[in-house]
Amino acid sequence: MFRTEGIEMAERLRCELVSQETVYDLVYKLAEEIRASDYHPDLVVAISRGGFTPARVLCDVLGLFNLTSIRVVHYSKAAVHEQQAFVKYPLCMDVAGQRILLVDDVNDTGDTLKIARSHLESLGPTEVRIAVLHEKSCSPVRAEYVAESLDKWHWLIYPWAVVEDVGGFLLEMTPPSADSDQAADWLLNTYGLRLPEDQLSHLLSLIRKRVE
Known part of the structure; x- marks a missing residue:
């Protein structure tokens, strides 16, 4: 076990299975939140691997074309937590003065987002904002854009x-x-x-x- x-x-x-239809509905909600906030990202950064699909669909909905990724290692397999998150594959490009949108599927412990935001901010962008499909109330880190908040913890x-x-x-x-x-x-x-x-x-x- x-x-x-x-x-x-x-x-x-x-556990809860999240359907493909639900994913698209959540991404559309994120897009509306981002539009309403008048935030215009110069670059979308997906957190590998869970952020790949949400970030790509979000780019499609918002009409954004600059998409890349970073890899933060945190979970070794389903529900197994390693001791410390770290950036395994960093962002290797000049983002000084750019507005960045960081995208992941879920904000669980907050460790991944904390590490990822810190890494991106160290590169000198104008601003880094975070968008997630789901955010759990137990996380000490808060994303700027959340499609659905969860009060009761379960594995998605x-x-x-x-x-x-x-x-x-x-x-x-x-x-x-x-x-x-x-x-x-x-x-x-x-x-x-x-x-x-x-x-x-x-x-x-x-x-x-x-x-x-």
């Missing part, structure tokens, strides 16, 4: 992380199961997670190929 501070994650972790699984996150959960089954019904029951009972039948079948097939 996943462990945090000696507590088995399966004993208290609950976005469309771009289903294989990584749910696949990681399934590999923790004891013993591992290739049976769709058994896996579905285990995910529901352990994580409160219900996957479409065809998606779960594809996922189990991928896992079998990886462990063979």
Whole structure:
């Protein structure tokens, strides 16, 4: 099982699948917030990897073309927290005097955004503002643009992380199961997670190929 501070994650972790449709709805909300604030970014910086899709769609909605990314290492696999976040792949370009919009999928502990903002501000931009799809109330760091605020903590699984996150959960089954019904029951009972039948079948097939 996943462990945090000696507590088995399966004993208290609950998950929510975020649909592709929901992602687009949240990005549109972010775009409206940004327009209403009269902020005009010169550069959009996605936090790799969760910020890639939101940042790209946000650029499309806002008509922005300057998009790049940085990589902040924080979570090694679903719900497993490493001791310290750090910038693994920094921004290697001149952004002095520019207005930057930093984009990620979720503001959870705030560590990622804190490290990322500090890194970008050290490069001398005019301003750095943050946009996220979800922000959890437990985070000590606040983004300027938030599509949805969450008061109750739970693990969010976005469309771009289903294989990584749910696949990681399934590999923790004891013993591992290739049976769709058994896996579905285990995910529901352990994580409160219900996957479409065809998606779960594809996922189990991928896992079998990886462990063979």
